[in-house]
Amino acid sequence: MQSPFPKAPDCPLGAKTCPLLKVLRRLHQECRRLLQLAQTDPLTGLFNRRCLLKALEREMERTRRTGLPTSLIMIDLDHFKRINDTFGHHTGDQVLRAVSRIWSQNIRQLDILCRYGGEEFAIILPGTRLPQAVRLAERLQAALAAGPVCPNAHSVAITASFGVASFRPEEKMSAKRFLARADRLLLQAKMQGRNNVQYQDSSLPPAPTGVTQEERLAFYTKRNAYEQTYHHASQTQDVLPDQRQRRRG
Numbered sequence: 001m002q003s004p005f006p007k008a009p010d011c012p013l014g015a016k017t018c019p020l021l022k023v024l025r026r027l028h029q030e031c032r033r034l035l036q037l038a039q040t041d042p043l044t045g046l047f048n049r050r051c052l053l054k055a056l057e058r059e060m061e062r063t064r065r066t067g068l069p070t071s072l073i074m075i076d077l078d079h080f081k082r083i084n085d086t087f088g089h090h091t092g093d094q095v096l097r098a099v100s101r102i103w104s105q106n107i108r109q110l111d112i113l114c115r116y117g118g119e120e121f122a123i124i125l126p127g128t129r130l131p132q133a134v135r136l137a138e139r140l141q142a143a144l145a146a147g148p149v150c151p152n153a154h155s156v157a158i159t160a161s162f163g164v165a166s167f168r169p170e171e172k173m174s175a176k177r178f179l180a181r182a183d184r185l186l187l188q189a190k191m192q193g194r195n196n197v198q199y200q201d202s203s204l205p206p207a208p209t210g211v212t213q214e215e216r217l218a219f220y221t222k223r224n225a226y227e228q229t230y231h232h233a234s235q236t237q238d239v240l241p242d243q244r245q246r247r248r249g
Contacts, residue, residue: 041115043093044100052114052122056175059112059126064169071125071133074163074182075103075140078194080119087154094151095158099144106143107136122182130166130199137162137197145195159195161186166200 039051047055059070077099084092096119103113103121112124125133141162148155163185167178181200189198 044097044115046100046104046121047112047114049114049116052112052116052124053175053179055112055114056124056178059124060167060175060178062126063167066127067169068127069129069166069168071128071130071164071166072178072182073123073125073133073137073140074116074165074179074186075121075123075137076161076186076190077119078159078161078190080158083156083158087156091151091154091156095149095156098149098151099158099160102143102149103140106140122179128166130164130201133164133166134197134199137164137199141195141197161189161194162197163187163189164197164199 039047041048056070056072062068063070077095080092080095083095096115100113100115100121103123107113107123108125110126112126114122114124116122123136125136128136141160145159148157150156163182165178165182165185167173173181185198185200189196192198
């Protein structure tokens with residue numbers, strides 16, 4: 001995504017030597033550093049809770065404009081306290097980093113991955129219907145359960161519980177209420193034995209393959225307009241840092 005800051009400043013007068021140029025560039029670098037600190041979790045490098053709420057509000061507004069749903073996955077690592085109690089908090093931190101990499105490697109570049117707090121994570125899925133969101137949650141569940149993570153020579157088996165919700169354009173709710181909906185489903189997953197995926201409609205049909213007509217219009221036909229809109233937004237408000245390191249799931 002585009003940075004909210006322009007490139008490093010040049011002399012306002014166009015002079016080759018400027019006594020203020022070093023000061024301007026130092027302030028520019030400090031602003032970028034402070035923005036990074038304000039939006040990211042220092043342990044995992046993922047976006048933080050504050051950034052999650054801003055991004056969710058933005059994607060819900062996009063849903064109202066385009067008609068395409070926004071989905072949200074809430075994740076909680078099962079029995080994480082046991083890892084800290086057994087191996088120590090340093091190993092627990094390593095597990096959180098390892099799990100963050102697993103999530104990052106299995107989502108799309110446009111998805112927004114955040115550490116919600118403690119051992120909880122959240123993933124915003126722009127333009128994603130509930131069946132596809134559930135399928136992604138199940139893929140993440142399988143990826144985590146496929147094998148132990150091995151920080152500091154310790155082999156640690158870990159599972160996670162998932163709550164999946166979707167926001168449709170006709171709904172009237174805030175980002176906090178949307179989060180609460182997904183969080184209730186996450187709690188339901190933990191109450192039903194953990195290591196499972198719960199979603200808001202138990203009669204969900206199988207996820208269709210391919211791209212629907214409305215998705216084709218939104219993501220392909222109007223792609224240039226979409227990019228221009230997002231670029232303009234990135235210049236006028238806080239935006240997310242670059243996530244180009246993520247692979248497409």
